[in-house]
Amino acid sequence: MTSPNSSASAGRAALSKIDYACVAPIDDAFLTSAQEIATRLDLPLIAVPVAPRQCTETGLLLQCGEELALQLTGPNAPGPVAVDFGSSHMRHRRQSGHNELLGRAAGVGKKPRLGVVDATAGLGRDSFVLADLGCEVLLCERNTLIQSLLQDGLRRAGLGDLWLQEVASRMSLWCGDSTGAPQLAQGEWDVIYLDPMFPAREKSAAVKKEMALFQYLLSDDAQDQGALLDWALMQDVARVVVKRPPKAEHLGDKKPSHSIKGKAVRYDVYVLRALA
Template sequence: MSDERPITRIRVEALHPAFTDQARAWAGRLALPLDGEAEFALQLGEQGLQLVELGPQAPGPVRVDFVEGAVAHRRLYGGGSGQMIAKAVGVQPGVRPCVLDATAGLGRDAFVLATLGCRMTLIERQPIIAALLEDGLARAVRDAEVAPIAAQMRLLAGNAIELMHNWQGEPPQVIYLDPMFPHRDKSALVKKEMRLFRPLVGDDLDAPALLRAALGLASHRVVVKRPRKAPVVEGGKPSYALEGKSSRYDIYPKKALKG
C-alpha cells in the first residue's frame, strides 16, 4: 500500500437524531469531524454503519451485511465446500483449518470460510474499513441464524505485517491473502466498493512483505488470491494454483492438512 495516499476528506454523520451518540463515538475513535465539507461520509442509521461518496455522480453506500443480500445468497446457495476458495485453503472431509485472513476488506471471503466451519481471524488495517467490518459483525451476532457463523470470526484492526511478525499464541494453520491489485485500465468501470476504497487504501505495494510474513507464520499453507492473469507476488513461487474465470489462488504449502 503506497504511503502517498490521496487526501480524502471524510465526515461522520447520523442519518437520524437517534444515532447522534453513536456517530459522535465513531468520530472520536476514528479522529474524524462530525460536520464540514467532505468527499465521503461515514453514516450511522437503522441499517448500521455505511460509507458513501458524496456528490451527484456517486454510487450508493457500502456497508458490511452478513445477514442479507449477496453474502446471504452465497451462504445458502454458493456451493459449500466445493467452492474454489474452500479447496484452496484445504477444506476437506474432516478438515476445517484455522485461517488468518490478513487482508480482510469487507470480510466476504472470511465469512464464506466461517460458514463452512473454519475458525477465522481477520486483519484489516484501513481504520474505516475495519469500522465497517466491526459494525457488520456486531449486527450479525444479533441474528439467530448467522450468529453461530459470526462467532467463528475474530477481528483485529492493524497492520497485518506487524501483527504477523509479533504473533502471540498458536500460529494459524492457513494464511489467506487477497492484496489489492492495481487497475491499469483507467477506463474500466469498477465496483462501487473499489471506487470508494481505492482513494482510501491505494494499491498494496507491500504485497511481497505480506507474503514473506505469512510464509514465516503459517503452520501449513499460505494462499494468495490474484486476478487470473496477474503475475505471482514477488518473493516466492507457488507450488500450484487453482484457476477460475476471473480469479486464481496461488498455493504455498508447508505441510499437509490432516483431520
C-alpha cells in the same frame, strides 16, 4: 447543514483526503451514536443529516444509522458501502462454486476447525465464506474506517438469525496490520490468506462502488504485497493462499505449489507442510 467543528477542521488542514473523513447521522435519532464514533475515530462530526451527493465538507462520509456505511461524496458519487453478512448476496453466495474453490485452496476438509488468518480482510466476505465452511478465521484490517464497518457487520451478525450467529462466532477481528497481530503468536493457525486488491471483472453497481471506495481509501496507502507474501511464507502455517486474477503474474514472481482456477479468479497455493 453544519460544518465540522473549526478546531477539527484546522487540525486536519494539512492532511490528505484519505485522512479527512466526516461522521454524520442519517437522521436525528442516530446523533448520539455519530458523536460517539466521531470521538472514537477522532474525526469531525456533521451534526445533522446530509445528502452525500450534496456534501461539500468532505470527500468521504461515515454515515451512522441501523448500520454503518461509508460513502464518497459529490454529485456523481456511487452509493454507500456497508458490511452486511446477512445480505441476500451473501446468502446466495453460499451456494456458488466460488466457495468450493476457496475452500479447496484453504484445505477445508483436511483438518477439523481449520484456522485461517485473512491478512487483508477488506469487507470480510471471503472471511465469512471460510467461517461458513467451518473455519476459525482471524480478520486483519489496518484501515480504521474499514475496521469500523467490519466491527459493525460482526456486531449485527451476532444479533441475527442462528446461522449468522454461528458463523460470526468463528470470526474475530484484529484492528491493525496483520504482521503485528498478537493472535498469530497466541494460537495455532493453519493458513494465511492474502487478497491483494485487483480490478473486479463484474460490472455491477455494487462492485463499482466498492472498488471506487477502496481506490479512494488506499491511493495513498500503498502496501508491498510481494513483501506481505514473503512475511506470510515465513510464518508457522501449513499453507499460504493468494487470490489473483485468472491470468495475472504470480505475486512477487513466486511460483506456487499449485493453483486452483475458476473463470473469474485464481487461487495460488503455497504448501509449506501437511495440514494435520
